[in-house]
Amino acid sequence: MGIRIALAGNPNCGKTTMFNDLTGANQYVGNWPGVTVEKKEGKYTRDKDVIITDLPGVYSLSPYSPEEIVTRDYLLEGGPDVVINLVDATNLERNLYLTTQVLDLGLPVVVALNMMDLVRKNGDKIDVAKLSKRLGCPVVETSALKGQGMDELIKTAVDAAKKKAAPTPDLRFVAEVEGPIKQISDLLGSRVPASTARWYAIKLLEGEQRTIDSLKLPAADLKTIDAAREAMENALDDDAESAITVARYDAIGDVVAETVKKSAKGLSLTQKIDRVVTNRVLGLPIFIVVMAFVYWLAISVGTGVVTDWANDGISGDGFLYTGGGAYEEAVGAWEEEVAAAEEAGASEDELAALAEEEPDPAEFGLWIPGLGAIIGDALESAQVADWMQSLVMDGIVAGVGAVIGFIPQMIILFLLLAFLEGCGYLARVAFIMDRIFRRFGLSGKSFIPMLVASGCGVPAVMATKTIENERDRRMTIMTTTMIPCGAKMPIIALVFGAIAGGNTEETWWIAPMFYFLGVIAIIISGIMLKKTKMFAGEASPFVMELPSYHLPTVKSILLSTWERIKSYVVKAGTIIFLSTIVIWLLMNFGDAGEGFGLLDQETELQYSLMAGLGNAIGWIFAPLGFGDWQATVTSITGLVAKENVVATVGILTSVGELGETDPDMWMAFATMFGGSAAAIMAFCAFNLLCAPCFAAIGTIRRQMESAKWTWFAIGYMTVFGWAVGLMFYQLGGLALGEVSFNVWTVVALAVLAGMLFQLFRPMPAVKKAGASEELEAGAGAAA
Amino acid sequence: MAESQERTLRDVRIGDTATVRRLKGEGALKRHIMDMGITKGTDVFVRKVAPLGDPIEVTVRGYELSLRKSEAESILVQ
Numbered sequence: 088m089g090i091r092i093a094l095a096g097n098p099n100c101g102k103t104t105m106f107n108d109l110t111g112a113n114q115y116v117g118n119w120p121g122v123t124v125e126k127k128e129g130k131y132t133r134d135k136d137v138i139i140t141d142l143p144g145v146y147s148l149s150p151y152s153p154e155e156i157v158t159r160d161y162l163l164e165g166g167p168d169v170v171i172n173l174v175d176a177t178n179l180e181r182n183l184y185l186t187t188q189v190l191d192l193g194l195p196v197v198v199a200l201n202m203m204d205l206v207r208k209n210g211d212k213i214d215v216a217k218l219s220k221r222l223g224c225p226v227v228e229t230s231a232l233k234g235q236g237m238d239e240l241i242k243t244a245v246d247a248a249k250k251k252a253a254p255t256p257d258l259r260f261v262a263e264v265e266g267p268i269k270q271i272s273d274l275l276g277s278r279v280p281a282s283t284a285r286w287y288a289i290k291l292l293e294g295e296q297r298t299i300d301s302l303k304l305p306a307a308d309l310k311t312i313d314a315a316r317e318a319m320e321n322a323l324d325d326d327a328e329s330a331i332t333v334a335r336y337d338a339i340g341d342v343v344a345e346t347v348k349k350s351a352k353g354l355s356l357t358q359k360i361d362r363v364v365t366n367r368v369l370g371l372p373i374f375i376v377v378m379a380f381v382y383w384l385a386i387s388v389g390t391g392v393v394t395d396w397a398n399d400g401i402s403g404d405g406f407l408y409t410g411g412g413a414y415e416e417a418v419g420a421w422e423e424e425v426a427a428a429e430e431a432g433a434s435e436d437e438l439a440a441l442a443e444e445e446p447d448p449a450e451f452g453l454w455i456p457g458l459g460a461i462i463g464d465a466l467e468s469a470q471v472a473d474w475m476q477s478l479v480m481d482g483i484v485a486g487v488g489a490v491i492g493f494i495p496q497m498i499i500l501f502l503l504l505a506f507l508e509g510c511g512y513l514a515r516v517a518f519i520m521d522r523i524f525r526r527f528g529l530s531g532k533s534f535i536p537m538l539v540a541s542g543c544g545v546p547a548v549m550a551t552k553t554i555e556n557e558r559d560r561r562m563t564i565m566t567t568t569m570i571p572c573g574a575k576m577p578i579i580a581l582v583f584g585a586i587a588g589g590n591t592e593e594t595w596w597i598a599p600m601f602y603f604l605g606v607i608a609i610i611i612s613g614i615m616l617k618k619t620k621m622f623a624g625e626a627s628p629f630v631m632e633l634p635s636y637h638l639p640t641v642k643s644i645l646l647s648t649w650e651r652i653k654s655y656v657v658k659a660g661t662i663i664f665l666s667t668i669v670i671w672l673l674m675n676f677g678d679a680g681e682g683f684g685l686l687d688q689e690t691e692l693q694y695s696l697m698a699g700l701g702n703a704i705g706w707i708f709a710p711l712g713f714g715d716w717q718a719t720v721t722s723i724t725g726l727v728a729k730e731n732v733v734a735t736v737g738i739l740t741s742v743g744e745l746g747e748t749d750p751d752m753w754m755a756f757a758t759m760f761g762g763s764a765a766a767i768m769a770f771c772a773f774n775l776l777c778a779p780c781f782a783a784i785g786t787i788r789r790q791m792e793s794a795k796w797t798w799f800a801i802g803y804m805t806v807f808g809w810a811v812g813l814m815f816y817q818l819g820g821l822a823l824g825e826v827s828f829n830v831w832t833v834v835a836l837a838v839l840a841g842m843l844f845q846l847f848r849p850m851p852a853v854k855k856a857g858a859s860e861e862l863e864a865g866a867g868a869a870a
Numbered sequence: 871m872a873e874s875q876e877r878t879l880r881d882v883r884i885g886d887t888a889t890v891r892r893l894k895g896e897g898a899l900k901r902h903i904m905d906m907g908i909t910k911g912t913d914v915f916v917r918k919v920a921p922l923g924d925p926i927e928v929t930v931r932g933y934e935l936s937l938r939k940s941e942a943e944s945i946l947v948q
Contacts, residue, residue: 628938
């Protein structure tokens, strides 16, 4: 028979490190039902019969945050055989606050006194035997960081579980509080198990609605409890919740005074570091330097070098490790030769002969052909049917490539984030940036996802993981992809070229404008969304611990990175892969007059299922100035990857594979919109703000852990993008004289007025949504 | 005199210590502040203010805690 151990403790007490120590890579990571709180389980490395559940880090068992509710419900109903309560010995007073509540639950408890090495290093002393006596449960000294005391801890916990011994703490509260607790627990009698009587009595005395509802006591008993509460409140001149909290902390203060001997000393190491790092003057410059480093590593190196490398290798032609420069030169010379021959009016035969002369990268250095190229060659030599080749190459290989291509940059980002989080700097980021971000309903920690989003939305959405507050996290997920990512840059460049034409000097502002559009869209969305029902309720508090600085272990950093990558591949990967194949089917099949079948992408796209879809839903975009199927199809292919927009424009306008910087491409693109600058701007705004690419959508689904929230996020982005596009075309077009006043102008004005109203109206007074209610709603959505 | 009755943690100067007298308000925020160890009779040392002027950092029960000035306003001190 297996033994279930629950690992409980405050945030930042070393719980994750200990869990990793105990279970190794032998972990299952999921979610608690209905909430975005992570649930981790693992088997003890030395004994597979011992299952350890890592509970979320909480400071208390109050019923307010989803983490707290999940923890207390699991401890009350899930029935672990024993609880290991991990306690940061350097910060005993506040850590024991949770401990005393866990002791009330009547389950066997073992207290792990973690970071004892630091306590000794500081010259402090803790009388462990006395502490164990006062808490009425075994206390084991550990150092999760150094892996000390683990075996003894598990052995003690297993023994306690087998004995089923409830703790017997010597932690009496002041008489004014202890009296009513005794009275209520006598009243409860056998209606609750004797070992949990104290927990229920305290909750009833506090007047906690959740507990009152769950026990269904007769009215007479409730009246007695109310009277006891009132008497206590009068005696102490304080409300019940405060009186009990004070009594609890006082009892702990008594224990700490008796067991801890602090050596007198000045500032702690953390305080010294913070004197510089969050300094009034130096804080911001240091922050900028750290973030510049994060940006450089995650975006420039991660997205630029590593991802290109991975994409070339997996779905592209291959890698060239050495001799790259010489190869580039040879290709350049060859391209010039071809261009010159074309200009001179060379015949097709001559051009074909030239094409044969294309430099082979294998001659220039160490060349490893890409997986895509290998599979392509294999299929061709096996003379597989064309449609099959296309499915494998453009559908499956591209789909897998889309999933895997992000992994290298994610590894870099998560290593970085795990370090920043583990060492404690991330909390300081929130401390420094809170003032700016809380105005739009975001957290100071939203800064990092937004920064990363300027490179790629997928790791940005994954990075929201570090935001503890569920509401802030959801809001950040919903808005972060509005920042133009690397793949949206070609769209902006194309639009810039199409509008500016040759006149780049007067229209230089277009490119920066779309960047600011993203930032402004986030601000506006934040302010509007926080007043909606989905985000209603009290503003999320910012009463946050600034944890002591620690050097995280290599093992925890690697494990946390591994977990996040794994969950991205499994959960987001499936969605990305399937969507890519569906789009491939829609693009490649149709009836070009010869019966339903595979189409030539270069010439027959107008017959595809996708074109049919474009025609069918094109009317939606008519008020935005681009109601024809071409522009619609372009937007849809942008869902696969935003850079596809440029390629699709190339195919649709038959200019072929010109880049976004080619004047012919600009002309063709402008012609697609009848030369209307307003329509082009509306198209660009819509494509930048609407639903992100499938990769990002899949990641959003993974992070939201709820279909309802994912659809809400995607729906909001698309509607918002449409509304902004509408205003660009109708109001911008009116100002430019390209559009005449029509019924849609009125709609655009109404949308603008609506947005302004939502922006400037005061926070609506909404019925206080209890955390429990939210939890039920979330659970309903998940089911 | 009315002024001293309403003195909050926000009014405490950086580098000063104040003793908590009472917490205003109710619900999740009040409970969270108490759970973090700011209760009646606790000494709170105001260490610094963030580079942008808000939030503030205090030391309470031997650890560092940050809270917004608006939240500090709900903590009445002596």
